[in-house]
Amino acid sequence: MQSLMENKAGKNLHLEHIEDEILNFGVPGGRAAINFMRSLRDMFSGASRSSVNMTVKWDGAPAIFAGIDPEDNKFFVAKKSVFNVEPKLYKTEEEIDADLSGNLNSKFKIALKEFSKLGITGVLQGDLMFTDDVEKTTIDGTKYYTFQPNTIVYAVPTDSDLGKVINSAKIGVVWHTTYTGSALQDMKASFGANISKLTKTSSVWMDDATYKDASGTATFTSAENATVTGHLSNAGKSFHQINSAKLSKFLRLQNSLTGKLVGASLKTYNNSKVRKGEAIKNPKQHAAGYITWVENHFAKEVDKVKTEKSKDVLRTKGKEYAREFKKDLTNLEAVIAFQSHLVNAKMGIVKKLNSVKGLTDTFIKTSNGFKVTNPEGYVAIDRVSGDAVKLVDRMEFSFNNFTAIKAWDK
Secondary structure: OOOEEEEEEEOOOOOOOOOHHHHHHHHHHHHHHHHHHHHHHHHHOOOOOEEEHHHHHEOOOOEEEEEEEEOOOEEEEOOOHHHOOOOEEEEHHHHHHHHHOHHHHHHHHHHHHHHHOOOOOEEEEEEEEEEEOEEEEEOOOEEEEOOOOEEEEEEEEOHHHHHHHHOOOEEEEEEEEEOEEEOOOHHHHHOOOOOOOOOOOOOOEEEEOOOOOOHHHHHHHHHHHHHHHHHHHHHHHHHOOOOHHHHHHHHHHOOOOOOHHHOOOOHHHHHHHHHHHHOOOOOOHHHHHHHHHHHHHHHHHHHHHHHHHHHHHHHHHHHHHHHHHHOOHHHHHHHHHHHHHHHHHHHHHHHHHHOOOOOOOOEEOOOOOEEEEOOEEEEEEEEOOOOOOEEOHHHHHHHHHHHOHHHHOO
């Protein structure tokens, strides 16, 4: 699994859900996903041989980079364009004024001034959590300092030690990735950030995203361990039913669905179910539904083109794709069953992770007030390979995205 890749090798600009690795890398991806989940199961069962680290996904925005430009040894802050062929770096307030306006302009100016005090020697990537937008909010009788960079509202009691720190800070950030290399474009990402050596200043609140179990309760009971093990066993059985050659052929066809046709992909079909809150319970039914999805998508695209010749080309192409997918329907059912069992195992782990109180309380803002929610999710990192995958309750996260009042809706 090389989950640090999204067009730019070695850059942490995107992470994949663990159940999708089989669609990204075929049988090797599926095998790696099972091994990853077994390591996680072992970790939560108290097995010291586990080789997995865990970090919390903070719902921050925007993503921010800060560090030293190797070319001139000057400090900079940047957005994701830091790794462009012509990187866009902000080293002065004038450069920020020339490129950013409004809220982003203000936030990056504060970041430039405050992060330059930290003594960053390489390049760090993090999620910006707040600047001057921390509010005092009373939720269910408790007074909080709250900040909402994106969908989730983070809340810290005003009378707590952390609340006092946040109240005095001018900016908050969660660092989660470290970059090393002699040139920006050649830098490689490694998950995790050692902030212990950074200079501490009261004007900056920062965290390193490492999952913290202050209560010592994040260990499986025997029943929880048996449940997750059972799901992994079922995933293994489904995995052994997958024909590698047929899956490779299927994935080549999937990768050929580019442009407007990407909506006919299995990933898009699966995501449509997630948005509806529909879990996959019947792999055979889901696989058959995918063929219908492909046919319907091509029909929609046919309606969008004007000439009859173009319509005929799309109709023919749609029939060819549907016919090829139907040939290996049994193999597709095994892939979908594998994904479903892996999701069940993942949710057993996510549920345990969510049971431990984090640094802050988390809410979503609705038209009826605040509603308690779980963190956005977690990132599991293999200590040996450095590979990483997302562990997210996709149903809850999708529901929150559709129903919560976002920061930009205020």
